[in-house]
Amino acid sequence: MSTAETTASGVGPVEGSGELSGYSPDNPAPVIEPPRKRTKKTPKSTRGNFEMAAWLFMRLSGVVLVVLVIGHLLIQLVLDGGVSKIGFAFVAGRWASPFWQVWDLLMLWLAMLHGANGLRTVINDYAERPNTRLWLKGLLYTATVFTILLGTLVIFTFDPNIR
C-alpha cells in the first residue's frame, strides 16, 4: 500500500505550490541560475570545438574522397590495361591537364588529413602513457606535414622534359 498522498495524475502535492506560495506575476520567485550556465566567472574553455570540427571533417572529406579515390583506382588499375600502362610518360600525359593536377592535389590533401586524423584517434584510443602519446603524435604530424609538402611540391614542379 502506498502511504504517500497521490493525485489522480500520479504526482504528489508540490511543496510551495498553489495560492499559499506567495509568488505571483507581480511577485515572482527568485531566479535560480542553471548549475552549468556559463558566466563571467566560468574559466574560458581552452579546447574550443576542435573535436567537433574534426568529426565533421571526417564525414565531409570522406564523401569527396569516395569519388576522388575510386576514380583514381579506375584510371590507374582498371581502365586501359590497368597497372601495366603506368610509367613516366603516363604521368606526364595526365599532369599536362590542370584538371588532373587539381584532382590529385585535392586527393593528396584530403586523404592525408583524413588519414592523419584517423590515426590521431587510434593513438588517443590505445596509447595510454602520456610520453608514448606525445612521441607517436609527434611522429605522425611530422610525417604528415612532410608527405603533404612533398606531394604538393611534386605536383606543382613536375617537369615532363626533365630529361
Place this chain on the structure above:
Amino acid sequence: MPAGTLYRGREGMWSWVAHRVTGVLIFFFLFVHVLDTALVRVSPEAYDTVVATYKTPVVALLEYGLVAAILFHALNGLRVIAVDFWSQGPRYQKQMLWTVVGIWLVLMIGALYPVLGHAAREVFGS
C-alpha cells in the same frame, strides 16, 4: 567463467574494427605511394624502375588487397555517415552493413580480372 560475459560484439562492433584496420593500412600505403610518385622529380628511369615492381604478380595481389580495403572503407564510411545524419540510420545499420558487404563483393569480383588478369597471364602463361 559465467556464460555470456565476454563481449564479442555484433555487426556494429566488427564493422568498426574493420573500418579501423582498413583505414590504418590505407594510410600507411599512402605514405609509400606519395614517396614512389615523388620519384618523377628524380628521373623517368627511377620512376619506371619502381613502378615496375607494382606490375609483378606478388604486388598485384597486394594491389587487390588495397582495392578491397579501400572499397570497404569507402562503402562503410558512407554507412557511418548515414547512421550519423539519417534519422532512420541507426535503426537500419545492420541492413546497411549487409548492403555494404554485398556491393563490396560484387565490386571485388568485378575487379578480379582488371587488377589480377595481367598477373595470372604472367604466372600461368597466356
